[in-house]
Amino acid sequence: KMEYKLRKAEPRDVSDILRLVKELAKYEEMEHQVTLTEQELLEDGFGDTPFYHCIIAEIQGANSSDEPKVVGFAMYYFTYDPWVGKQLYLEDFYVMDECRGLGIGSEILRHLSNLAMKTRCTGMMFVVAENNEPSVQFYKRRGAEDLSQEEGWRLFRFDKDSLVKMATPPEE
Amino acid sequence: MASFILRTAEPKDVSDILRLIKELAKYEEMEDKVLLTEKDLLEDGFGDHPFYHCLVAEVPKGKSSEGNTVVGFAMYYFTYDPWIGKLLYLEDFFIMQEFRGLGIGSKILKVLSETAVKTRCSAMHFVVAENNTKSIEFYKRRGAADLSSEEGWRLFAIGKTNLLKMSAK
Numbered sequence: 508k509m510e511y512k513l514r515k516a517e518p519r520d521v522s523d524i525l526r527l528v529k530e531l532a533k534y535e536e537m538e539h540q541v542t543l544t545e546q547e548l549l550e551d552g553f554g555d556t557p558f559y560h561c562i563i564a565e566i567q568g569a570n571s572s573d574e575p576k577v578v579g580f581a582m583y584y585f586t587y588d589p590w591v592g593k594q595l596y597l598e599d600f601y602v603m604d605e606c607r608g609l610g611i612g613s614e615i616l617r618h619l620s621n622l623a624m625k626t627r628c629t630g631m632m633f634v635v636a637e638n639n640e641p642s643v644q645f646y647k648r649r650g651a652e653d654l655s656q657e658e659g660w661r662l663f664r665f666d667k668d669s670l671v672k673m674a675t676p677p678e679e
Numbered sequence: 680m681a682s683f684i685l686r687t688a689e690p691k692d693v694s695d696i697l698r699l700i701k702e703l704a705k706y707e708e709m710e711d712k713v714l715l716t717e718k719d720l721l722e723d724g725f726g727d728h729p730f731y732h733c734l735v736a737e738v739p740k741g742k743s744s745e746g747n748t749v750v751g752f753a754m755y756y757f758t759y760d761p762w763i764g765k766l767l768y769l770e771d772f773f774i775m776q777e778f779r780g781l782g783i784g785s786k787i788l789k790v791l792s793e794t795a796v797k798t799r800c801s802a803m804h805f806v807v808a809e810n811n812t813k814s815i816e817f818y819k820r821r822g823a824a825d826l827s828s829e830e831g832w833r834l835f836a837i838g839k840t841n842l843l844k845m846s847a848k
Binding site: 528531532537540541542543547551558559582584585586587588589590591592593596598599655 | 714756
């Protein structure tokens with residue numbers, strides 16, 4: 508029986524975090540889009556103002572002398588809904604294939620739900636690819652609503668080029 | 680001569696911020712969903728750890744038919760994309776009807792873009808209601824891409840009741 512435990516990520520975890528970010532991106536067929544580096548993860552997550560937080564899931568090796576292995580993670584941060592206030596935003600959530608079905612995902616979600624309650628958030632939000640049926644079902648089973656469906660919200664983006672264009676005054 | 684100014688919101692602005700949040704919610708036909716109070720806005724935006732930032736647009740006293748000087752706002756915060764890092768997330772963006780067409784919206788977007796570039800964000804994200812064609816065009820004219828269309832992302836939410844259910848298990 509595989510023993511696992513959840514804990515808060517530490518600076519030393521950035522290489523595992525990046526590895527799992529890439530594995531999840533690969534699962535979403537977007538692996539080449541990950542340009543983030545361990546250095547950025549370190550500065551952005553463990554500096555004066557953390558821009559994200561992570562929970563790590565570790566399993567103990569077969570021998571007690573083995574290093575525990577990081578097999579899952581959730582990356583989240585706090586957002587603000589102008590109608591109801593603080594929200595917990597679940598950005599990435601992934602458990603390695605060989606460790607699924609053990610309850611790690613449920614335990615992570617339970618931990619995040621507790622955290623959301625403790626920090627007086629009124630909801631947890633996240634985005635799912637519409638063709639990711641297993642994940643859509645995982646969330647719907649736990650009461651998640653598809654706001655894109657029900658309320659017709661569409662996610663938009665200005666990329667760096669557009670931002671630079673908008674920030675620079677037009678040539679006279 | 681500028682007919683309006685933009686500035687960072689201060690604690691004294693929370694009642695105007697709430698008023699404009701309600702006006703925007705009304706425009707989206709969701710007015711009764713605004714449960715936030717001025718006190719929440721004060722604690723959450725001007726405490727030790729701000730959960731949001733605001734820019735406000737002001738006009739000289741006497742210009743607004745309703746006597747307000749704060750006529751527009753943008754509420755934003757920073758998020759994190761695990762593929763590319765820091766993002767600026769534009770949460771609410773609204774100009775009172777009688778002050779549209781004066782370039783206030785464009786100026787706000789310009790200041791937000793400068794903020795994003797200065798804080799080394801890779802992009803600005805925001806959500807638009809799919810039936811809000813006017814806003815969609817405003818953003819598309821400035822280079823915004825509809826990720827829901829292009830990449831098929833759908834926004835989900837788990838509300839308080841279900842969070843409580845999950846945290847109790």
